[in-house]
Amino acid sequence: MSRSIHKLVVRPSAQQAENLRRSRRDRASEIAQDYVEAIVDLTAESGEARVTDLARRLGVTHVTVNRTLARLRRAGYVNSKPYRAIFLTNAGQKLAEESKKRHETVVAFLRSLDVSEKVAELDAEGIEHHVSPETLAAFERRLKRR
């Protein structure tokens, strides 16, 4: 194919390449979502979100949290100062709300298929970042219909 007819078959490949490229691009924001969600939860639970709390919750070292927070600060999702608690910007709060809602929908949907609670949580963690608005709407439709 490479040497003869590749131009004739370019369409399907192009589509899939685009799909995969999107997959990869999306990944950049997945971690951001995990972080803002965790920040919201921790703030609700204990009044403030600290680096160490985040590290424990996210299963990484405080060093990783630190560096990632720097990126999120640059991206405008969080406000934080050295040795102080971490706060979300408006953009960060919006992202967190959307993420949380999506997460809950995915979990509820999986539960509605009789997936066990533990596995539903587990799978949702990975799946939620790849659910488009259209698919999310389909999930919600299904949930309402029972």
Add this chain to the structure above:
Amino acid sequence: MSRSIHKLVVRPSAQQAENLRRSRRDRASEIAQDYVEAIVDLTAESGEARVTDLARRLGVTHVTVNRTLARLRRAGYVNSKPYRAIFLTNAGQKLAEESKKRHETVVAFLRSLDVSEKVAELDAEGIEHHVSPETLAAFERRLKRR
């Protein structure tokens, strides 16, 4: 000045931390799955899978393909020699079959929820790597029931 206390590494990981850590670990094999699937497809379509074909299909440069193939060779999924076509090992074929089946199930399932074909393909690309056997079984159950 240096206190240099050798702290023992404590791992009191919460459930969610474990979930996220799994997410990350899983990611390592996602690319492998994309590659072996693409190799199967290309071989079926045109008799052999070449570096350039893979690059086009996966939406990356041939350099990336090259380096990733080296890793897959090390991992025992592919056999390849310089300037020659790429073949799957038995392990690679097994992985490809499983991946393909999972992909098809996810797409069919989304389609059964009236998600459009294009979006179903798009979302499946990201979702399929995070679907546990239990959830996959739930999808299949649902598909049979209609």
Add this chain to the structure above:
DNA sequence: CTAAAAATGTAGCTTTGGTTACAAATTAAA
């Protein structure tokens, strides 16, 4: 108040997956 403990920050290394630029090998064409 002081000293130890805990939290946070910084330096520097690793791996992975991406890139461009250029070199070498193979294939196709004149």
Add this chain to the structure above:
DNA sequence: TTTAATTTGTAACCAAAGCTACATTTTTAG
């Protein structure tokens, strides 16, 4: 068969996300 085009390989770079080791700051206990 010699040359041009295409494919493949290599070198050298980048950024993200992970780590350990160590330094600094803040908090807490005595």
